[in-house]
Amino acid sequence: MIPARPVGRTDLLISRIGFGGAPIGDLRKAPSDAEAQALLEMAWAAGIRYFDTAPFYGAGLSERRIGDFLRDKPRDDYVLSSKVGRLLVPDRDWALASSGDARALPFRPVFDFTYDGVMRSHEASLQRLGLERIDILLLHDLGRFAQRERHEETLRQAVEGGGIRALEELRGSGQVKAIGAGVNEGDILETLLDHARFDVFLLANRYTLLDQAVMERLLPRCLDQGVAIVAGAPLNSGILATGPVPGALFDYAPAGEAMLDKARRIEALCLEHGTTLIRAALSFPLGHPAITAIIPGFSNRTEFESNMAGYRLAIPAQLWDDLRAAGLIRADAPSPATPVLDA
Numbered sequence: 001m002i003p004a005r006p007v008g009r010t011d012l013l014i015s016r017i018g019f020g021g022a023p024i025g026d027l028r029k030a031p032s033d034a035e036a037q038a039l040l041e042m043a044w045a046a047g048i049r050y051f052d053t054a055p056f057y058g059a060g061l062s063e064r065r066i067g068d069f070l071r072d073k074p075r076d077d078y079v080l081s082s083k084v085g086r087l088l089v090p091d092r093d094w095a096l097a098s099s100g101d102a103r104a105l106p107f108r109p110v111f112d113f114t115y116d117g118v119m120r121s122h123e124a125s126l127q128r129l130g131l132e133r134i135d136i137l138l139l140h141d142l143g144r145f146a147q148r149e150r151h152e153e154t155l156r157q158a159v160e161g162g163g164i165r166a167l168e169e170l171r172g173s174g175q176v177k178a179i180g181a182g183v184n185e186g187d188i189l190e191t192l193l194d195h196a197r198f199d200v201f202l203l204a205n206r207y208t209l210l211d212q213a214v215m216e217r218l219l220p221r222c223l224d225q226g227v228a229i230v231a232g233a234p235l236n237s238g239i240l241a242t243g244p245v246p247g248a249l250f251d252y253a254p255a256g257e258a259m260l261d262k263a264r265r266i267e268a269l270c271l272e273h274g275t276t277l278i279r280a281a282l283s284f285p286l287g288h289p290a291i292t293a294i295i296p297g298f299s300n301r302t303e304f305e306s307n308m309a310g311y312r313l314a315i316p317a318q319l320w321d322d323l324r325a326a327g328l329i330r331a332d333a334p335s336p337a338t339p340v341l342d343a
Contacts, residue, residue: 002047002341005292007079008199008228010178012135014079016286016340017311018050019043020232020297024065025058027101029299033065040069042304052202052230052295053129054083054140054182055121059095059107060128067129075132081202082129083140083182084121085113085154085163111147113139113154115162122170137167138202139181143188155191164196171199182232184251186214193221200292204232205251207291209240209266209281209323210259212330219290228292231285235296239263240281266328273319279310280319284329287320287336311340 004013023029024036043051051070053062063082070078091108098104112121118139125134139158144151158164167179181192182202189201201222206214207229222229235241238249244263248255255263267277285291298304320335 002049004049006228007136007178007292009226010199012079012177014050014230014293015048016293017048017308018052018230018293018295019048020295021051021053021062021066022057023297023299025053025060025062026299027058027061027099027103030065033068035300036065037069039298039301039304040066042301043298044069044073046304046308049078050081050293050295051078052081052182052232054086054138055088055125055128056083056086056109056140059088059105059109061105063125063128064130067131071130079135080129080131080133081136081138081182082125082134083138084118084125084167085111085140085142085158087112087117087121088124111141111150111154113142113157113161113163115166117157118163118166119170122166122175134176136178136180136200137170137176138179138200139163139167139183139192141183142181142192143183143185145185145188146183155188158192159195164192168196180227184233186218190218190221193225193227197225198227200228200230202230202232202295205236207231207285207288208234208236209277209284209329210236210250210262212333215288215330215332219288223290229290231291231294233297234285234294235278235281241278243267243277262328265326266323269319269322269326269328273316273322275313275315275319276310278307279313280315282307282310283315283336283338283340284333285336286340287334289334308341312343314338 002015030036086109088107092106094108095104170176178199180198180200244260315338323329
């Protein structure tokens with residue numbers, strides 16, 4: 001089994017390596033139900049017992065596939081997180097135009113962070129999953145990074161419109177065990193901490209080999225308040241997997257020359273120390289005490305096997321020292337203990 005750690009101050013324990021469910025909602029990455037189920041079977045056999053999904057991932061497809069897989073598993077043997085903030089409304093034309101695939105589920109996501117929207121989203125997710133409960137429920141994609149011109153409106157929905165209150169009621173009644181947010185930026189999490197007691201944040205792209213700005217304020221505050229951090233998108237949406245190749249993505253957009261150069265320099269040091277960029281990137285977040293777990297988004301079985309094998313290999317401690325000395329990671333960034341998993 002993969003080692004587990006507590007989710008904040010709750011009694012939940014999640015495996016240090018979890019399963020990010022976005023790719024299996026993408027018909028280009030997991031074209032068939034059989035392929036998605038085979039990948040989930042591999043994750044379970046490897047000891048992964050934390051699974052994350054969301055209505056937005058494939059307009060419900062990720063939830064359906066994960067629910068189908070988990071339905072016959074002992075319910076207390078795994079932890080499941082999903083998200084609220086988007087409702088799925090029937091719209092086949094939009095789905096076809098958006099995906100270009102006639103097999104796409106015929107729904108269009110609509111943001112709604114109000115009390116009613118959160119409650120409806122939670123209930124709809126249970127129906128799609130076909131499971132009796134979701135353990136961790138997260139507000140999905142609040143903040144300027146995702147919302148842009150809608151930021152103020154959607155934040156008001158969550159704070160003044162009852163979205164946070166709905167989460168607190170679901171936790172208070174025992175329908176969910178932990179609440180939080182799943183976002184791509186640190187600033188919105190600091191804002192949310194001013195409005196409620198949260199248990200866990202799923203933070204994507206923001207504590208990686210290329211970006212440790214959240215060490216300044218957010219991570220210390222979460223440690224102080226007992227809020228767990230799950231690190232999502234540890235490969236910064238692509239560049240730390242592909243390397244600094246032409247067209248490499250950073251934060252879902254083509255990487256600029258400065259970021260490509262930084263990645264080149266990090267990659268060169270990794271190779272010098274006998275490891276790879278992706279292996280270092282997948283291990284690095286687990287060095288910080290605020291990071292409870294990491295959820296890489298596995299797209300296929302070959303990728304899964306390669307990444308899990310990397311977690312069973314040691315990375316020379318000198319690599320992290322050299323990255324700090326070169327100014328490529330923060331001077332106070334903690335080194336991860338590797339191998340992450342026993343060989």
